[in-house]
Amino acid sequence: RKEVEQDPGPFNVPEGATVAFNCTYSNSASQSFFWYRQDCRKEPKLLMSVYSSGNEDGRFTAQLNRASQYISLLIRDSKLSDSATYLCVASNTGNQFYFGTGTSLTVIP
Amino acid sequence: EPEVTQTPSHQVTQMGQEVILRCVPISNHLYFYWYRQILGQKVEFLVSFYNNEISEKSEIFDDQFSVERPDGSNFTLKIRSTKLEDSAMYFCASSTVNSNQPQHFGDGTRLSIL
Numbered sequence: 001r002k003e004v005e006q007d008p009g010p011f012n013v014p015e016g017a018t019v020a021f022n023c024t025y026s027n028s029a030s031q032s033f034f035w036y037r038q039d040c041r042k043e044p045k046l047l048m049s050v051y052s053s054g055n056e057d058g059r060f061t062a063q064l065n066r067a068s069q070y071i072s073l074l075i076r077d078s079k080l081s082d083s084a085t086y087l088c089v090a091s092n093t094g095n096q097f098y099f100g101t102g103t104s105l106t107v108i109p
Numbered sequence: 110e111p112e113v114t115q116t117p118s119h120q121v122t123q124m125g126q127e128v129i130l131r132c133v134p135i136s137n138h139l140y141f142y143w144y145r146q147i148l149g150q151k152v153e154f155l156v157s158f159y160n161n162e163i164s165e166k167s168e169i170f171d172d173q174f175s176v177e178r179p180d181g182s183n184f185t186l187k188i189r190s191t192k193l194e195d196s197a198m199y200f201c202a203s204s205t206v207n208s209n210q211p212q213h214f215g216d217g218t219r220l221s222i223l
Contacts, residue, residue, distance in 0.1 A: 032209045043200055043214040044152060087152065095140060095157035095165045097212060102151065
């Protein structure tokens with residue numbers, strides 16, 4: 001059973017569109033959650049942490065539903081520079097980060 | 110902005126040889142990690158390190174692997190007797206406290222085993 005599952009996509013959206021990614025995690029003991037983005041052959045870069053109350057950073061909004069073990073990321077007004085793979089991450093009570101396989105996004109002019 | 114640095118950026122090694130991947134974590138960070146990403150696959154946890162000892166490791170991190178913090182700045186991953194399937198991108202990461210805090214990743218070492 002995968003610790004973190006994501007729809008791999010690809011998502012191809014026009015500039016200015018709103019796009020949402022979903023992620024589920026299997027370990028109910030998971031404590032912290034993050035979204036990272038990864039450009040082709042580059043390192044994962046932190047996009048945002050995900051809090052129970054939901055949080056927003058500019059065009060990006062993250063939500064956590066602990067009861068459903070579900071995390072989401074909403075991107076509004078998509079830009080060409082948003083094209084990347086978005087990685088959902090859950091961490092347990094130890095120090096392991098569990099990565100999803102990532103969701104590929106391409107923003108089209 | 111402080112960053113995690115890794116060397117070399119690309120390492121080509123013959124199968125069966127030993128390889129050492131090097132990382133300099135962010136200076137005030139206390140937790141250090143190694144991950145690997147086989148081409149086209151997800152990022153996989155290898156090991157975490159705190160207070161000069163391994164705090165957690167995955168089933169991938171077998172006797173072939175070891176980590177060390179030889180001085181106050183470097184954090185190394187040694188792979189003994191490399192196999193073809195060790196070919197991957199290896200990422201080092203560090204965080205201020207523990208897994209409740211975001212981890213900051215280096216730009217990786219691409220390891221190619223021939």
